[in-house]
Amino acid sequence: xxxxxxxxxxxxxxxxxxxxxxxxxxxxxxxxxxxxxxxxxxxxxxxxxxxxxxxxxxxxxxxxxxxxxxxxxxxxxxxxxxxxxxxxxxxxxxxxxxxxxxxxxxxxxxxxxxxxxxxxxxxxxxxxxxxxxxxxxxxxxxxxxxxxxxxxxxxxxxxxxxxxxxxxxxxxxxxxxxxxxxxxxxxxxxxxxxxxxxxxxxxxxxxxxxxxxxxxxxxxxxxxxxxxxxxxxxxxxxxxxxxxxxxxxxxxxxxxxxxxxxxxxxxxxxxxxxxxxxxxxxxxxxxxxxxxxxxxxxxxxxxxxxxxxxxxxxxxxxxxxxxxxxxxxxxxxx
Numbered sequence: 001x002x003x004x005x006x007x008x009x010x011x012x013x014x015x016x017x018x019x020x021x022x023x024x025x026x027x028x029x030x031x032x033x034x035x036x037x038x039x040x041x042x043x044x045x046x047x048x049x050x051x052x053x054x055x056x057x058x059x060x061x062x063x064x065x066x067x068x069x070x071x072x073x074x075x076x077x078x079x080x081x082x083x084x085x086x087x088x089x090x091x092x093x094x095x096x097x098x099x100x101x102x103x104x105x106x107x108x109x110x111x112x113x114x115x116x117x118x119x120x121x122x123x124x125x126x127x128x129x130x131x132x133x134x135x136x137x138x139x140x141x142x143x144x145x146x147x148x149x150x151x152x153x154x155x156x157x158x159x160x161x162x163x164x165x166x167x168x169x170x171x172x173x174x175x176x177x178x179x180x181x182x183x184x185x186x187x188x189x190x191x192x193x194x195x196x197x198x199x200x201x202x203x204x205x206x207x208x209x210x211x212x213x214x215x216x217x218x219x220x221x222x223x224x225x226x227x228x229x230x231x232x233x234x235x236x237x238x239x240x241x242x243x244x245x246x247x248x249x250x251x252x253x254x255x256x257x258x259x260x261x262x263x264x265x266x267x268x269x270x271x272x273x274x275x276x277x278x279x280x281x282x283x284x285x286x287x288x289x290x291x292x293x294x295x296x297x298x299x300x301x302x303x304x305x306x307x308x309x310x311x312x313x314x315x316x317x318x319x320x321x322x323x324x325x326x327x328x329x330x331x332x333x334x
Contacts, residue, residue: 021300022332023047024223027265029240030327032248034059039238041227043333046084048228052077052238067100079229086228087122090114108132113151115232122232125151149179153235160184160268162235180209184235184268191217191269209281212264216275220301222265223330230267237264240328247310247324259285261310263326272303279315288315303330 028038035058042051054075061070075095079088095109109131116124127149154161165179178199185194196211224230224238241260244252262278278289289312296305306328312321 021221021223021226021302022334023227024302025331025333027238027240028329028331030248031059032246034062037240039240044081046086048079048081048086048088050079067103068098072098073105087117087120087232088115088229106132121153121155123153125149127151158186160186160234182235186268189217189270191271191273192266210262210278210284212262212276212278214273214276216273217269217271218274218295220272220295220297220303222269222272223302223332224265224267225270227267234266234268237266239264242326244312244322244324247326249322249324250309251320251323259287259289259312261289261291261312261324261326263291263308263328286314286316287312287321298332302332304332305329 023043024041026038026040029036035056038055038057040051040053040055041049042053044050053073056072056074058068058070073096075093078092078094080090080092081088091113093109093111093113094107096105097108098105109129111130112128114126115122116126128146129149130146150165152163152165154163160183162182162184163179164181167178180197180199182195182197184192187193192214194211194213197209199209239262241262243258243260247261259280265272272293272295274293276291278291280288289310291311292309294307294309295303298304308326308328310324310326312324313319314321
């Protein structure tokens with residue numbers, strides 16, 4: 001009898017494991033002063049990601065003279081495939097800006113990436129960029145001409161590097177290469193423990209990109225981790241960033257701090273981030289962020305709501321600068 005009870009106890013877990021997990025449809029920020037942001041995912045009939053769309057939204061018009069749309073598209077990523085392959089062959093990223101005079105959105109920047117694979121693994125990018133010169137305030141004579149970059153991925157068990165070379169075609173014999181390297185350290189649970197970005201050439205006047213240290217994860221499922229593009233972009237993430245005006249103030253020490261708090265969900269991670277730190281260079285900002293995330297989950301053990309508690313403090317002595325909150329909701333395709 002006990003053996004039979006054991007079988008029935010295990011059976012629901014087995015059936016749950018066999019269920020197909022729903023695909024993420026959108027991640028949406030909370031509404032603050034009538035405004036919110038949303039990142040949406042579009043799929044084809046093979047459940048492949050075809051588009052990722054980032055929008056700035058508002059609930060109502062702010063005045064009768066408000067010409068800005070309720071849903072303003074900021075960025076669209078479009079993926080291309082061959083046949084039924086799950087791996088995209090290319091991606092086009094287009095940034096848009098709404099013109100209140102013409103009352104229409106214009107593209108400001110287009111990046112086209114062609115992916116190069118080896119033994120089924122994404123190892124290199126061929127990148128073409130173009131800027132819409134007519135939509136820029138700074139009118140450089142050559143900025144409407146395409147310019148080319150090259151990206152390279154290097155894998156190991158404990159780290160991942162993405163090396164972006166931004167002048168490999170124009171560099172002369174004695175010129176230095178320009179670009180940056182993003183290094184991701186991976187822990188034993190196959191989650192990212194640290195992200196750091198460094199330029200090839202560093203000068204005294206150049207800024208220090210912030211680096212991210214991730215110290216705690218939940219045991220639930222990362223909704224980006226099982227998308228068809230997750231193995232193609234292990235170095236990428238879905239992110240939102242806000243200065244203090246975009247956060248809900250809980251305790252404010254009235255110390256000027258305009259650093260952006262960044263919220264990231266990586267494709268590589270198996271689980272969801274719970275605690276992380278954003279550390280900035282001393283010459284760029286004296287402050288760091290310590291961010292704690294908590295989630296509500298659905299029946300699939302996927303997050304449906306995230307509450308972020310942001311502690312801003314002085315990097316040198318840990319003195320408090322302010323405490324803030326931000327919320328996100330996750331929706332899934334039926």
